[in-house]
Amino acid sequence: MNYPLPPPEANPAIRDERFQIRVRGLTKRFKEQTVLDELDLDLERGKINIIIGGSGQGKSVTMKHLMGLVKPDAGHIYVDGVDLVPMSDYQMNKIRHKFGMVFQYAALFDSMTVYENIAFPLIEHTRKSRKEIREAVTEVLQSVDLPGIEHKFPSELSGGMRKRVGLARAIVLKPEILFYDEPTTGLDPVATKNVDDLIAHINHTLHVTSVVISHDMASTFRIAHRVGMLWGGKIIDIGTPQEILASTHPRVVEFLEVSGILGRKETVA
Ligand SMILES: Nc1ncnc2c1ncn2[C@@H]1O[C@H](COP(=O)(O)OP(=O)(O)OP(=O)(O)O)[C@@H](O)[C@H]1O
Numbered sequence: 001m002n003y004p005l006p007p008p009e010a011n012p013a014i015r016d017e018r019f020q021i022r023v024r025g026l027t028k029r030f031k032e033q034t035v036l037d038e039l040d041l042d043l044e045r046g047k048i049n050i051i052i053g054g055s056g057q058g059k060s061v062t063m064k065h066l067m068g069l070v071k072p073d074a075g076h077i078y079v080d081g082v083d084l085v086p087m088s089d090y091q092m093n094k095i096r097h098k099f100g101m102v103f104q105y106a107a108l109f110d111s112m113t114v115y116e117n118i119a120f121p122l123i124e125h126t127r128k129s130r131k132e133i134r135e136a137v138t139e140v141l142q143s144v145d146l147p148g149i150e151h152k153f154p155s156e157l158s159g160g161m162r163k164r165v166g167l168a169r170a171i172v173l174k175p176e177i178l179f180y181d182e183p184t185t186g187l188d189p190v191a192t193k194n195v196d197d198l199i200a201h202i203n204h205t206l207h208v209t210s211v212v213i214s215h216d217m218a219s220t221f222r223i224a225h226r227v228g229m230l231w232g233g234k235i236i237d238i239g240t241p242q243e244i245l246a247s248t249h250p251r252v253v254e255f256l257e258v259s260g261i262l263g264r265k266e267t268v269a
């Protein structure tokens with residue numbers, strides 16, 4: 001008989017209280033294109049870790065690996081010392097309960113109300129009663145500052161509100177790690193700041209490890225505890241926002257200048 005395998009053991013040599021996720025030698029090719037090239041990355045437990053980098057550099061591909069949605073060609077992804085890479089789908093589904101995900105486009109089900117969207121993971125993954133689910137949805141909508149919108153449809157909400165509903169759905173199962181891929185894409189500066197504040201608030205109150213991909217340098221330097229830059233398939237520099245602002249790596253300096261975070265030396269198209 002074929003019994004499902006238990007989750008693999010943690011590797012004590014790599015397990016570290018400071019870093020909840022540790023990536024070693026991650027390599028991914030699509031046909032002849034090498035997108036990730038022996039990438040190493042450590043993400044701090046309980047902190048806001050932001051990955052920056054130009055379009056097409058492989059930020060979303062990296063995040064999909066961290067979430068176990070894509071398998072690499074080589075390398076290891078340790079979550080609390082346990083390597084995700086060799087896991088079966090069954091083992092991966094168990095581990096994924098630790099994860100909450102907020103995608104680039106809020107990805108709500110348009111035909112469902114806000115209530116149904118947020119209740120969905122609770123119905124799928126828990127044995128909560130209808131009353132418990134109703135209470136959990138009410139509570140999580142309060143925590144994203146959108147009380148009482150249970151009966152609305154996504155089409156009736158602003159872009160910023162949709163993002164916050166997406167965030168509510170991501171946290172309703174009380175994950176340990178929250179992944180955000182470009183959470184503020186398409187939002188105006190005020191809505192962007194609201195989402196940033198919410199990411200910081202949720203990081204703090206739920207004690208989650210937050211992993212954020214961002215294009216938005218103002219957001220990044222406002223809320224990050226740790227910033228890593230992806231370029232050429234590797235994390236070329238990582239540190240506190242102050243350390244990254246003081247980086248001497250030419251690609252980091254160039255990226256920050258073009259982004260308008262450092263004084264521009266020249267106009268770059
Ligand atoms: N499933 C796939 N098949 C083939 N190529 C892919 C696949 N997914 C990503 N790529 C390629 O990998 C590269 C990195 O893509 P990725 O989406 O990670 O970039 P990104 O850094 O997130 O960019 P953006 O900032 O525009 O979102 C791109 O060249 C992309 O075309």
Ligand SMILES: [Mg+2]
Nearest residue numbers: 059060061181
């Ligand atoms: Mg992307």
